[in-house]
Amino acid sequence: MEYSEHKPIYLQNVxxxxxxxxxxxxxxxxxxxxxxxxxxxxxxxxxxxxRSYQLxxxxxxxxxxxxxxxxxxxxxxxxxxxxxxxxFISNELPQFKAKAAMLGITKEELIDxx
Amino acid sequence: MIExxxxxxxxxxxxxxxxxxxxxxxxRIYGLLGENGVGKSTLFKLMCALLxxxxxxxxxxxxxxxxxxxxxxxxxxxxxxxxxxDIAIKNYAAGVSQFYPNYDDELFARLxxxxxxxxxxxxxxxxxxxxxxxxIALALALKTDYLFLDEPTNGLDIxxxxxxxxxxxxxxxxxxxxxISTHQVRDVENLxxxxxxxxxxxxxxxxxxxxxxxxxxFGVSANAPxxxxxxxxxxxxxxxxxxxxxxxxxxMNIEILFNYINLKNKQK
Numbered sequence: 001m002e003y004s005e006h007k008p009i010y011l012q013n014v015x016x017x018x019x020x021x022x023x024x025x026x027x028x029x030x031x032x033x034x035x036x037x038x039x040x041x042x043x044x045x046x047x048x049x050x051r052s053y054q055l056x057x058x059x060x061x062x063x064x065x066x067x068x069x070x071x072x073x074x075x076x077x078x079x080x081x082x083x084x085x086x087x088f089i090s091n092e093l094p095q096f097k098a099k100a101a102m103l104g105i106t107k108e109e110l111i112d113x114x
Numbered sequence: 115m116i117e118x119x120x121x122x123x124x125x126x127x128x129x130x131x132x133x134x135x136x137x138x139x140x141x142r143i144y145g146l147l148g149e150n151g152v153g154k155s156t157l158f159k160l161m162c163a164l165l166x167x168x169x170x171x172x173x174x175x176x177x178x179x180x181x182x183x184x185x186x187x188x189x190x191x192x193x194x195x196x197x198x199x200d201i202a203i204k205n206y207a208a209g210v211s212q213f214y215p216n217y218d219d220e221l222f223a224r225l226x227x228x229x230x231x232x233x234x235x236x237x238x239x240x241x242x243x244x245x246x247x248x249x250i251a252l253a254l255a256l257k258t259d260y261l262f263l264d265e266p267t268n269g270l271d272i273x274x275x276x277x278x279x280x281x282x283x284x285x286x287x288x289x290x291x292x293x294i295s296t297h298q299v300r301d302v303e304n305l306x307x308x309x310x311x312x313x314x315x316x317x318x319x320x321x322x323x324x325x326x327x328x329x330x331x332f333g334v335s336a337n338a339p340x341x342x343x344x345x346x347x348x349x350x351x352x353x354x355x356x357x358x359x360x361x362x363x364x365x366m367n368i369e370i371l372f373n374y375i376n377l378k379n380k381q382k
Contacts (some may be wrong), residue, residue: 006332006333006334006365007364007365008124008327008363008364008365008366009304009365011363012365017355021180021333035286036286036287039283039284040282040283040284041280042280042304043276043279043280043282043283043304044279044283044303045143045283045284045286045305045306045307045308046283046286047142047143048140048304048307048323051324067264067276089310091198112314
């Protein structure tokens with residue numbers, strides 16, 4: 001997998017893992033790869049991958065079953081969508097609005113296009 | 115842990131390392147960076163006793179490094195140019211692995227297969243990239259606590275570089291200390307969790323990637339932010355490094371970091 005965005009690697013890995021959950025590749029209450037397996041899968045240092053797992057744990061998207069590994073928490077898909085929606089509203093939407101304003105595209109035109 | 119204290123080394127008439135002191139801790143993959151000639155390869159050779167010096171000490175796990183099996187069995191060094199002897203890979207591995215108690219024959223076979231290298235072939239009949247793949251597979255299969263890789267991706271083709279990253283990530287554990295020296299920073303940046311930048315006399319930077327990202331902001335924009343520490347113009351805009359004031363992490367750009375740290379050092 002290639003990483004090219006400006007987000008730090010551990011956050012890009014969070015995005016990837018969230019995608020896998022939302023797409024259904026990883027089901028709720030299902031075991032996910034260990035930190036080491038995930039690192040090997042994407043070619044990223046396990047110490048970096050640990051940070052992704054920690055964040056996903058605080059976001060209540062995954063949880064650790066002692067001795068069994070990490071699992072997707074039930075309700076994770078809804079929580080991810082909520083998080084991504086907030087990110088979209090605070091990051092991407094203002095950029096989109098600024099670009100539309102710069103190009104002089106009116107609200108009506110935008111609504112038509114959407 | 116590797117402890118280096120007041121290390122001096124010079125080739126006849128050419129001083130290389132002057133009063134270098136630093137440590138390398140376990141559970142990390144270090145990116146060892148420095149301009150040409152600052153002594154990165156020399157440091158590797160000193161750390162595995164291929165070179166010796168009377169001035170300064172290198173200790174590994176508390177013991178001074180010396181040419182004894184008990185010490186060298188913990189260390190493996192992959193040089194930038196590996197020619198290999200005129201024998202089959204499997205025979206070479208059989209010989210070398212005698213000295214390494216943790217050697218994993220199954221792992222070696224698997225890594226060679228991943229790299230599409232036939233163990234029956236002789237090193238002398240292989241291209242540079244193939245020799246590199248063979249020796250990297252061996253290096254990982256020896257499972258030493260200390261692994262030094264000098265420009266490991268040189269000569270590797272594009273698919274092999276991705277394979278190499280996955281193999282390294284899989285090989286990493288909390289007991290191991292892996293040090294990668296390279297100028298091809300893009301090839302290995304996802305593997306590194308710690309950056310050490312050297313010049314001949316000192317360590318210019320010794321920080322974890324997460325600390326670097328918390329301290330500095332990296333980005334690209336039409337105009338670099340005011341107070342940028344270092345800026346490089348380019349096609350997509352100005353690539354910059356500045357202090358991280360927002361507290362939000364951005365992805366470390368090793369090239370920009372390296373150029374900034376070196377420039378700062380030269381201006382001193």
